[in-house]
Amino acid sequence: MSNSSLKTAAIALSEPTLFFPFEICKGKAGKKVLISELAQTVLCSSYNQFVINFCMEWQSNKNGFVVHTSGSTGIPKPIRLTREQMKNSVEATAEALNLTQNERFLICLNAEYIAGKMMLVRGMELGAEMIIIPPKRNPLEDFDKKMWFDFAAFVPMQLQTILDETPEKIVILSQMKAIIIGGAPVSYSLLKKIRSTKALNRVAIYSTYGMSETVTHIALKRLNGKDVEESADTYRTLPNVKIKTDERGCLVITAPHTLGKEIVTNDLVSIKNEKEFEWLGRADFVINTGGVKVFPEKIEVFIEKYFYELDIQKRFFISSLADEILGEQVILIIEGLPFSKKFENDFLQHLKKNLPSYHAPKQFFYLSEFLLTKTDKIDRKKSSDLILK
Structure with a gap:
């Protein structure tokens, strides 16, 4: 699908609409807004009004938009994206996921950030009916199970909550053409839940790779389906994306x-x-210990599987401390109450036995609560600093 074909196809589009199903205004619940009527629309909630304002800016053919990076790996910074960049991203996603005109999108990501904004832009460019839900842990909890959507984007916590707390709403998920998950890594427990839920077998579910600077995702990793290997960890780029590595x-x-x-x-x-x-x-997370480069995220995946098997539900991450002999030593920081000494010893022996040399943590540390970024990701640096003080 080229830019020119998108413009030609726009003639046949239904007018994009926004639907606020649980907005109560002037005593009436539910408000459907044609894009052409945005300027005359006044809603009660500040978040929904924010959505309206952004859509008005887009429909006015505004050429540039300022978004902020998430801050998960540093201080959040503003960046400017052009309209052309955002439309090119829509085109690539539509081709990769076979999104077509006049479908129904669930918009439940925070529109103040790039992922939520781009869901709105996709909807407007493809003439979709957009169902707007302010960001919450379970965006499906208030819907009747007869509700349906063609496409949705979630953060992992949202999909995990739907599957764990409202299994009767899985039927809504099962009717979707595609689901994308981003904003944080997909946990091992969520991956197992997706693959073991038979009703989701017909839905193409993907983990995304991208960032604000690339206008959300540039690659997708399929999480389910008969051709997906259990250990598959490969992302496939969107159309016309080129990749290489630096030094x-x-x-x-x-x-x-x-x-x-x-x-x-x-x-x-x-x-x-x-x-x-x-x-x-x-x-910037790589740990150099004893001359060996250690990738914390790889250790975390191994620990996550171990915790899943033991039904341990604790957040954690791998970090490091300066070490006079090794240069750096690997440590494990865990949220919540400490494990017993016996469990720590057994756990450590399991790690030493199954991980490569120098990968097992030398020490365990505990924090009552992790510090988070504005987008609810673990702030590794600030949380680690609490340990080091």
Whole structure:
């Protein structure tokens, strides 16, 4: 699908609409708004009015939009995206996921950030009926199970909550054409739940790779389906995205939605071919211990599986401390009450036995509660600093 075909197809589009199903205004619940009527629309909630205002800006053919990075790996910073970049991103996603005109989208990501904004832009460009739900843990909890959508985007916590707390709403998920999950890694427990829920077998569910600078995702990883291997950890790029690595082994991206500009990331990857790569971890998280480079994220996946098997529901992450002999030593920081000494010893022996040399944590530390970013990701640096003080 080219830019020109999108413009030609726009003649046949139904007018995009926004629907606020649980908005109560002037004593009436539910308010449907034609895009052409946005200027005359006044809603009660400030969030829904924010959505209206952004859509008005887009429909006015505004050429540039300022978004902020998430702050998960540093201080949030503003970046400017052009209308052309955002439309190119829509085109690539529509082609990759076979999104067509006049479908129904569930918009439940925070529209103050790029992922939520781009769901709105996709809806407007494809003439969708957009059902707006202010961001919440379970965006389906208030819907009747007869409700249906063609496409939705969730953060992992939202999909996990739907599957765990409202299994009767899985029928809504099962009717979707595609679901994308982003904003945080998909946990092992969520992955197992997705793959073991038979009703989801017909839905294409993907984990996304991207960032604000690339106008959300530039690659997708299929999480379910009969052809997906249990250990598959490979992302496939969207159409017309080019990838390579720099001298550090970090991913470099060029795409229509970067306007041909190279975006140099801090993500260490293993490139399989011109379209596929495996994500290894963040370059700024790598721990050098005893001359060995350790990727914290790989250890975390192993620990996550171990905790899942023991039904331990604790958040954690791998970090490091300075070490006079090793340079750095690997440590494990866990949220909540400490484990017993016996469990710690057994756990440590299990890690030493099953992980490569120098990968097992030397020490365990505990925090009553992790510090989070504005987008509810664990702030590793600030949480680690609490330990080091």
